[in-house]
Amino acid sequence: MTSLDDISKKRNVQIAEQVSDLWPEHGQGFELNQFYRKYYGADGWLGSGYLAIWTQEEVLSFRDANPGVYPDRYHFFASDGGGTQFGFFSKDGEISFVSAPDIGGEDDIRVFGSWNDFLRAVARGEYI
Amino acid sequence: MSPKQAIEAGLAEYIRKEGSIGVVLNALGVGSVAGCSAVSAGACAVLAIGAAASVNQLYGDVQQVITGKEAKSALVQALVAFGYNETDASRYQDYVDTGVLVISVAVVGGQQVYRIASRGNIPGLGQVKNVEFNPTTGQVTNFSTNRATTQYADGSFSVSDWTGYPASVPRPPVGTVYRLLSGTEYAEARKLANSANAQLRRQGGVPVGYEIHEIVPVKYGGSPTDPANKVYLPRATHRSEMTPWWNRLQMDLKR
Numbered sequence: 001m002t003s004l005d006d007i008s009k010k011r012n013v014q015i016a017e018q019v020s021d022l023w024p025e026h027g028q029g030f031e032l033n034q035f036y037r038k039y040y041g042a043d044g045w046l047g048s049g050y051l052a053i054w055t056q057e058e059v060l061s062f063r064d065a066n067p068g069v070y071p072d073r074y075h076f077f078a079s080d081g082g083g084t085q086f087g088f089f090s091k092d093g094e095i096s097f098v099s100a101p102d103i104g105g106e107d108d109i110r111v112f113g114s115w116n117d118f119l120r121a122v123a124r125g126e127y128i
Numbered sequence: 129m130s131p132k133q134a135i136e137a138g139l140a141e142y143i144r145k146e147g148s149i150g151v152v153l154n155a156l157g158v159g160s161v162a163g164c165s166a167v168s169a170g171a172c173a174v175l176a177i178g179a180a181a182s183v184n185q186l187y188g189d190v191q192q193v194i195t196g197k198e199a200k201s202a203l204v205q206a207l208v209a210f211g212y213n214e215t216d217a218s219r220y221q222d223y224v225d226t227g228v229l230v231i232s233v234a235v236v237g238g239q240q241v242y243r244i245a246s247r248g249n250i251p252g253l254g255q256v257k258n259v260e261f262n263p264t265t266g267q268v269t270n271f272s273t274n275r276a277t278t279q280y281a282d283g284s285f286s287v288s289d290w291t292g293y294p295a296s297v298p299r300p301p302v303g304t305v306y307r308l309l310s311g312t313e314y315a316e317a318r319k320l321a322n323s324a325n326a327q328l329r330r331q332g333g334v335p336v337g338y339e340i341h342e343i344v345p346v347k348y349g350g351s352p353t354d355p356a357n358k359v360y361l362p363r364a365t366h367r368s369e370m371t372p373w374w375n376r377l378q379m380d381l382k383r
Contacts, residue, residue: 082325
């Protein structure tokens with residue numbers, strides 16, 4: 001199974017207790033909240049795909065820089081280091097991970113499903 | 129006189145008699161008015177009326193045209209919030225002095241907002257209409273820049289106005305004709321671009337923290353694979369400056 005452990009160049013946070021969850025509404029068990037408690041972003045290969053997980057500051061900054069491109073329910077947190085970004089949305093309490101081109105619209109979004117589905121798709125380069 | 133006008137007139141008269149907006153606000157159950165310290169007394173009175181109306185659910189909002197330093201500041205703040213850099217945004221201040229850009233202050237849902245509209249087209253901004261900027265949240269809504277483009281019969285177009293384009297990033301060649309890709313065609317082109325980008329990374333030429341940007345974006349019909357169409361940008365430049373510029377153009381074209 002693909003896991004974040006497979007990504008190189010993760011940057012450890014210095015003082016984990018001081019890290020606030022970006023998405024507290026999804027609980028401490030949410031994979032991204034867990035990630036940001038341990039790591040201050042990451043840039044590296046995951047199988048055949050490149051994955052750049054943004055820092056918390058970048059997540060907020062990039063969101064604010066692109067208003068109205070995608071509906072607010074999509075939360076983007078990573079890219080492939082090129083023209084694709086990765087995010088998630090929540091519906092009826094279930095979180096689904098997605099990919100979307102930087103320049104595009106909601107029709108261009110591809111839904112992966114779970115966190116593991118997302119990691120697998122990146123690792124195989126199966127995203128748009 | 130409409131009910132709204134009657135309410136405004138009555139409140140204005142009350143404020144005049146009491147001589148203090150604070151007294152009126154207390155009487156109406158409004159604690160304070162955000163932004164009153166930064167605007168003229170006249171605009172503050174309108175804010176007070178709007179806040180009172182909002183708290184008392186009398187009517188939606190009222191607005192008043194503002195000019196001078198406050199209007200220019202609101203304009204620059206709105207443009208910066210929308211993604212312009214401060215230098216570019218400041219260039220449009222003269223249009224406030226000449227009355228081509230009209231700035232109003234209003235209260236919506238108890239919050240102060242600025243509204244921006246233009247009389248006619250402005251180079252780089254086009255016809256500005258229905259723009260609302262909330263200085264508390266920094267949110268800009270209904271913004272339309274209508275950048276100068278020339279449309280051709282087959283749906284392609286050229287771009288002649290590069291206002292706001294990052295100075296550090298190469299522009300597409302002069303004379304480029306663009307076409308917006310969508311659906312399967314765009315998805316297939318993006319797959320090619322992603323594959324080519326991964327290959328470039330594996331060759332080791334892309335520094336960590338940098339991203340690969342297509343100078344003529346794939347969405348706009350640019351080559352997904354030609355290395356001559358690729359440039360490496362710091363992530364912040366790519367995502368906070370370059371991508372927003374092309375996304376704004378896309379939104380303008382869809383209007």
